[in-house]
Amino acid sequence: MRILKYIFLLILLATFALSVFIATQKGDFYVERSMIIKSPKSTVFNFANDYRNWKSFASWIKEDSKTEFTYSRDSIKKNRSFSWVGTKGNGDVKTFLIKYGDSIIQNMNFDGTNYQLIWFFKDTIGGTKVRWKSKGNMSFKFKINCALNGGADKVIGNMLEKSLLNLDKSLTYEMDTYAINVNGVFKKLGCYYMNQTITSKISNVPKNLSIMIPNLVSFFKKNNIEMKGKPFVIYHTYDLTKGITKFSVCIPIKEQIFTSPGSDITSGKLNPFQAVKTTLIGDYSHTKEAWDKTNNYISKNSLSRDTEISNLEIYIESFEQIANPSKWKTEIYIPVKSKIAAVAKPTTSTSQPISTTENQSEEPLQN
Numbered sequence: 001m002r003i004l005k006y007i008f009l010l011i012l013l014a015t016f017a018l019s020v021f022i023a024t025q026k027g028d029f030y031v032e033r034s035m036i037i038k039s040p041k042s043t044v045f046n047f048a049n050d051y052r053n054w055k056s057f058a059s060w061i062k063e064d065s066k067t068e069f070t071y072s073r074d075s076i077k078k079n080r081s082f083s084w085v086g087t088k089g090n091g092d093v094k095t096f097l098i099k100y101g102d103s104i105i106q107n108m109n110f111d112g113t114n115y116q117l118i119w120f121f122k123d124t125i126g127g128t129k130v131r132w133k134s135k136g137n138m139s140f141k142f143k144i145n146c147a148l149n150g151g152a153d154k155v156i157g158n159m160l161e162k163s164l165l166n167l168d169k170s171l172t173y174e175m176d177t178y179a180i181n182v183n184g185v186f187k188k189l190g191c192y193y194m195n196q197t198i199t200s201k202i203s204n205v206p207k208n209l210s211i212m213i214p215n216l217v218s219f220f221k222k223n224n225i226e227m228k229g230k231p232f233v234i235y236h237t238y239d240l241t242k243g244i245t246k247f248s249v250c251i252p253i254k255e256q257i258f259t260s261p262g263s264d265i266t267s268g269k270l271n272p273f274q275a276v277k278t279t280l281i282g283d284y285s286h287t288k289e290a291w292d293k294t295n296n297y298i299s300k301n302s303l304s305r306d307t308e309i310s311n312l313e314i315y316i317e318s319f320e321q322i323a324n325p326s327k328w329k330t331e332i333y334i335p336v337k338s339k340i341a342a343v344a345k346p347t348t349s350t351s352q353p354i355s356t357t358e359n360q361s362e363e364p365l366q367n
Contacts, residue, residue, distance in 0.1 A: 061084055180290045
């Protein structure tokens with residue numbers, strides 16, 4: 001009996017000594033991992049910057065099928081956040097600094113351990129080099145976990161490595177899953193709209209759209225203006241030689257509204273016009289292919305471009321409604337002067353078959 005008491009006392013002393021040892025160990029950590037993601041930089045940045053996508057690549061969440069999520073109202077802007085409750089732990093992440101296309105800085109709390117997560121994105125051969133840093137101070141519970149599993153660099157490093165692998169896999173699927181359908185000649189119906197106009201580099205259009213569309217939507221909500229359709233863009237000029245475009249981001253309204261002089265948001269009217277319509281289901285990086293196929297259709301069917309009317313893109317389903325780029329739906333309209341006598345069979349380019357539906361603000365032209 002006395003021997004058992006001694007054994008118990010030794011175990012108790014050993015446990016106490018181990019606890020003291022772990023508690024007095026340095027709690028600060030700094031871990032970094034990097035990987036080349038086989039997707040364009042803007043696509044990788046936007047995907048990682050949207051918290052709705054984290055459940056598809058964050059390893060500590062993806063490996064727990066019972067995780068429940070709560071998102072802030074806006075999941076892609078500064079100061080937005082999301083939290084989770086799972087069998088492997090609870091936590092939350094909040095973004096406090098974004099440099100578009102370059103870096104993101106976030107704060108994460110995971111079961112009492114505070115992390116600062118820092119992302120860097122850089123164009124490179126084969127895609128985008130992503131560097132993901134994590135630094136912070138370990139809770140006592142996490143110190144025990146690290147002590148038993150090879151240290152913070154191994155534990156957190158494995159978490160970052162798995163997440164980057166998942167990110168690459170998810171984006172490969174999202175980029176490869178798309179469809180382009182040249183629908184034929186349609187009459188695009190007109191509307192009144194509110195708009196904001198800028199001139200920018202063509203390469204910066206996706207970045208500007210990600211800022212301007214939410215800002216315009218916020219303007220509608222703040223002023224209690226009803227949206228009467230999906231956001232669209234009018235390309236006033238598109239200079240490929242200089243790489244510059246002047247465009248307006250627009251949202252349809254029921255009737256014309258006048259804003260105060262000097263406001264950067266104004267109103268306009270879109271008159272009906274005839275155009276070749278193309279539907280893209282998938283990431284915006286495929287828009288060039290969609291435009292090329294539309295222009296090929298126009299040339300093949302001896303149509304005449306109407307250069308007096310600007311080209312349009314309508315965002316039927318965009319990043320605001322859907323996180324997955326493979327499910328975004330964009331309609332392209334290139335104006336033409338006359339309806340062809342015989343319309344060729346619509347062309348289709350697709351990685352995986354995806355069904356589409358027609359927009360109600362248009363009318364197909366019959367032969």
